[in-house]
Amino acid sequence: MSKQSFELYQREGTENWMVRYYQVVEGQGRKLVRKSTGTSDRDEAERVARKLVRGQPVEKQPKAKPVSDGQVILVSQLFETCRTTIWKHHKSKETLRSTIKILNAMCGHESIKAIDRAYMESMKAQLQPKYAESTIRRKLEVLSSALRHATHCKHPDGTYWLESKPMLPKFDINNNRERVISQKEEAAIYAAMDARIENEPTRAWRTFKIYYMWLQDTLGRKSEILAVNDSWLEEYKPGKWVLNLPGAVTKNGRPHTVPLTERLVATLPKLRATMLPNGNFFPFKPAQAWRWWSTVRADVKKQSKGKINVDDVWIHTTRHTSATRLLKDPRNKIEFVSKMLNHSSIAITLDRYAHVQLENKQVLADSLDAMNEGRGLD
Known part of the structure; x- marks a missing residue:
């Protein structure tokens, strides 16, 4: 950390964010300081941390007003209620925080009773230029979850905050058409990362390349691999x-x-040499990993002079690509691939990769044609 930089972290078993930074103390030089930001909200914690690092007084931001009998309940107030109740132990707090920030900007000022099916359709339309259908659905599911909670909350007079939850919009999501990375595209992706490693040796591009390799070979999800800790290896x-x-x-x-x-296994010495103090291998936040991936995609297009375009390739595409390649080999049983994917049931794998199974069945049909050659109707 430089003199003006800081790092936010959470102690095990606590929700409030802590900040650590270096402070110049007369006669002692640089001293590492650790302080509580007094908040579990990441955005507010960053604001407080910046004030602390600069030595400025910290004034508390007003929180959403508590709900009282007869008061109009805003969506932002409902989110605050959910954050301290049903989402208190949410396992993906970073993603949830980011989603709430986006939703608050869109509808936080509205009364929860104003959010109907038509309103959610308009939110979907606003999000479509920037996000995939599946991502939009997940964001609106957070809003839907909060509205469902409102149907169980009561005012002091016994009336519910919300009588019924509106239905989610329909989403056109076809997982069978999800993108698969070609061998040529994959080679270009690795070439782009290698160029970054060579041109920016002080940045963590080698670690990012290793992260990409782990995504490919474990069939893991982005957040799962970002969280990998040395203690999880055996x-x-x-x-x-x-x-x-x-x-x-x-x-x-x-x-x-x-x-x-x-x-x-060959990457373990490198990862252990650069791992974080808590034992985590990868130093990237989800949003940061996405920004680095966007840089790689842009580099691929630039280095190939537009001949290779991977703008529609997401980090999650590595998981789908590896699974598809495994299933295209008839020697690999689908039940084992399903276990590698950690699907809750083999039915999910069969549904999602039905197109691959059809290709494998076509190979069998072609084999039957070969065996029956010369034995047609005529």
Whole structure:
């Protein structure tokens, strides 16, 4: 950390953000300072931290007004209520915080009774130029979850804050058409990252490249791999390692064990040499990882002079690509690939990758054609 920089962190078992930074003390030089920001809201914590680093007085921002009998309840007030109740132990607080920030900007000033199906349709339309359909759905599901909570909350006179929750808009999401990265595109992606490593040796591009490799070889989700900690690794026999993901970081809440490929095992010395004090391998926040990935995509287009375009490739696409490649090999049983994906049931895998299974069945049909050659109707 430089003299004017700071780092936010949360102690285990607490919600409020702490800040650590260096302060120049007369006669003592630079001294590491740790203070509480007094808030569990990340945006407010950053505001307080900047004031503390500059030595400025910190005035508390007014919170959303508490709900009282007969008062119009704003969406922003409902979010604050949910944050301290049903979302208190949310496992993806960073993502939730980011989503609430976006939703508050769109409808935080509105009464919760003003949010109907038509209003949510208009929100969907506003989000479409920037986000994929599945991402928009997840954001509006957060709003829907809050409105559902409002139907269970009562005023002192016994009336509910909201009589009924509006239906979500319909979303045109077809997972079977999700993008698959070609071998040529993959080579260009690695070339772009290698160029960044060479041109910007002081930045964490090598670690980001390793992060990309872990996404590919574990079939993990972005947030799961970002959270990987050295304590989650186990050498179950000489030279063979597994990653034990706790349920707290997986999408379905179930612990998940993933065997590591040889190339991932080869990255462990580098990761352990640069890991964070808490044992985490990757120093990126979700938003930061996305920004770095956007840089890689732009580099691919620039280096190929527009001949290779991966603008529609997301970080999650690596997971789908690896699963598709595994399933295209008939030797790999779908139940094992389903376990690698940590799907809750094999039915999810069968539904999502039905197009791959059809290709495999076509191979069998072609084999039957070969065996029946010369034995047609005529």
